[in-house]
Amino acid sequence: MAGKALNKVNLLTLGADVLADLLLESVKGDAARQRRVRMALAAEQGPETIAADVRKRFAQVRRGRSFISRKAQKTLAKELSDLTQLIETGIAPDAPDLAFDLLWAQLHLAAGIHERTDDSWGTIGDAMRDAMEAIARLAPSITKDPKGLAEDVFEAVSVDGYGAFDHAVHALAEALGDTGLAHLKALSEAARSAPLTEADLVLYDFITDPVQREDRARVARDRTVEMILQDVADLQGDVDAWLPRYTPEQLTFHTIAPEAATRLLAAGRAEEALRLVEGALPNDHWFDSPDLDEAYFACLEALGRKDDLRNALWARFEKRLCPDALRRHLKLLPDFDDIEAEDAARQHVLAFPVIDAALAYCLQVQDMSLASQLVVSRHAEIDGDAYDILTPLADASVATHPLAAVLLWRSMIDFALTKARSGRYGHAARHLASCASADMAIPDYCGHPTHADYLNGLKANHARKASFWERVADFG
Missing domain, CATH: 1.25.40 (Serine Threonine Protein Phosphatase 5, Tetratricopeptide repeat)
Known part of the structure; x- marks a missing residue:
């Protein structure tokens, strides 16, 4: 049967012809998978060939008009992420400027896609963030004119209604450099003092009062401009320009x-x-x-x-x-x-009042001696529900401080049984077996019940919890 397992090694033994036939059969009628295969083929033919296919797919997405369902949205987001990876690995190493142009074009698809789907889950937004993160990794290799790049950033952020370009300034900081950042700042300051344009006002045509319409348009425009200026100030180390983004409160x-x-x-x-x-x-x-x-x-x-x-x-x-x-x-x-x-x-x-915090501290600094003192002296205070602390602490203590480990295991056992947490009975049975294993290493229980006495107490108090005792029997 090992030779029939569906894995890469066994598939390679089929040979290229058989695999090609199987692949063609599997993608038949599935446009998304067909595109992935075509992109994989294009990846072997150089940056320009890949870019042509990527642009063709972007054009198809841009022309789309139908509503994108949740299922189709996930498929599209996966495809966009794959395209980002293809651009970054297949084009960027040889043609970083071309790779940037493609990633930038992909971000420009965001508005049209958002208008055709409900992205409440952030699926499309995540795909666009992947593209922006790829741009940030690519930025040191971009050789575009900083001023021209600054103008592209300003225009994109100014008309962005869905947040695709929110982090563009920071992502392109290295590519912009001092020259580009200064130009971007100048563009933003000029826009802030300029009169409103028809493009600014048309978004608020639904407001009948012209004064209110202008006020809303100006607030929206200035908010965007301020965001750009604050990002520039941040990158230039201008704290006085950065602080005004927040109120004193x-x-x-x-x-x-x-x-x-x-x-x-x-x-x-x-x-x-x-x-x-x-x-x-x-x-x-x-x-x-x-x-x-x-x-x-x-x-x-x-x-x-x-x-x-x-x-x-x-x-x-x-x-x-x-x-x-x-x-x-x-x-x-x-x-x-x-x-x-x-x-x-x-x-x-x-002496710390919250013993769980004290135990967590001992675990963090790996001080098992301190943990042992704490457990032995304050065992009654330990919350057996804090298994995320008690389990690793017991495991770390058992070799050098077996009594402390046993008391920690007992706390978790007692909690599971007293609270009838049947889902934890398997863990409790395992802890009980660990207690039995550690018993011979404990010459003095320091006033706590011996293992035999503790076990007898469990049998007396929880005799009717059959599922627990069945699990105990499994451990021998």
């Missing part, structure tokens, strides 16, 4: 403040960055904002405030049990002080 959001602070720090404005971060730091003890904390540390470091930095790092460790914060804190301490700090850190972990 938005700059205090934990998702925005770190990026703003990073840009201010890069511009040598550490005091301003610190004020921004301090205004964004949350008051909620339970809300973790690692990026914001990292920006805060960077501000303190830039200002040379080492004592404040040490205290801030320790505070993050105390609150979040963050290993990286502790490591950085210890490095900033004078010689020998780090030993005392390490002891204090271990005691803090042992």
Whole structure:
């Protein structure tokens, strides 16, 4: 039967003639598969031949008028992604400018496709993002005139209603260079101060009041222009032009403040960055904002405030049990002080209120000795439902700290049986077998039931859970 398995090795033994016949039969009546085969054939004939076939397919898509169903949408998106890959691998190495023209043309298909389908799932959008990412990889090899490229970018972004060109400025940054970015900025500034055109107004013909129509058109145009200017400012390192994209309130959001602070720090404005971060730091003890904390540390470091930095790092460790914060804190301490700090850190972990977090910390830093102390002393607090932490921690502990491993396995067994989680009975039975295997390596259970006593307790309390005991029997 091995010789009949449908795999590449066995198929190759059929020979080219048989495989060709089978391929022709399989693509018969399937236009999408036929196109894929034609593209594969074209790939062997050089960039210009591939480009001609790609353009022909783009023209077919552009001429389409019928509604694209969900099923057809997925097929089209797959084809577009395949074309992107074909352009990037079959054309770009020898003709990067030609490859860019094709990818750019593919992005221009987005509007027509979106008008013919409901892309709520983002299927077409993902295919277009693939094309833009390919352009970004291609950008260093593009040799087009930067000013002409800037004009292409400006025109494409200005009329883009579906987001296909949202990341064009960043994607083409290397190809644009300083000259192209400066020209793009000039085009955007000129557009912002220019009067509205008929092209701007026609999109809002449904508004009868001419004043309201002009206001809507101006807001839409200016929003696009501002987006371009902010992307250019970002690439030019102009933080003062970048910051206005957000309101003062938005700059205090934990998702925005770190990026703003990073840009201010890069511009040598550490005091301003610190004020921004301090205004964004949350008051909620339970809300973790690692990026914001990292920006805060960077501000303190830039200002040379080492004592404040040490205290801030320790505070993050105390609150979040963050290993990286502790490591950085210890490095900033004078010689020998780090030993005392390490002891204090271990005691803090042992007493940390949320034991799951403390166990996760031990797993993260691979400190099985600390984990053992924690498990043995606070076993009753362990949540047996936290199997994503307990299972790897038990596996890592069993060789050197078998009692801790057994107690972790018992926590998961007890949870599964007490809560009658039948779906976990197989895992619980395996954990019980692991407990039995580790029993001989444990001379002292430190006040916890021995394996025999624990097993008897399970039989007494869960005797009627037949499916569990059947699985236990499977493990011998």
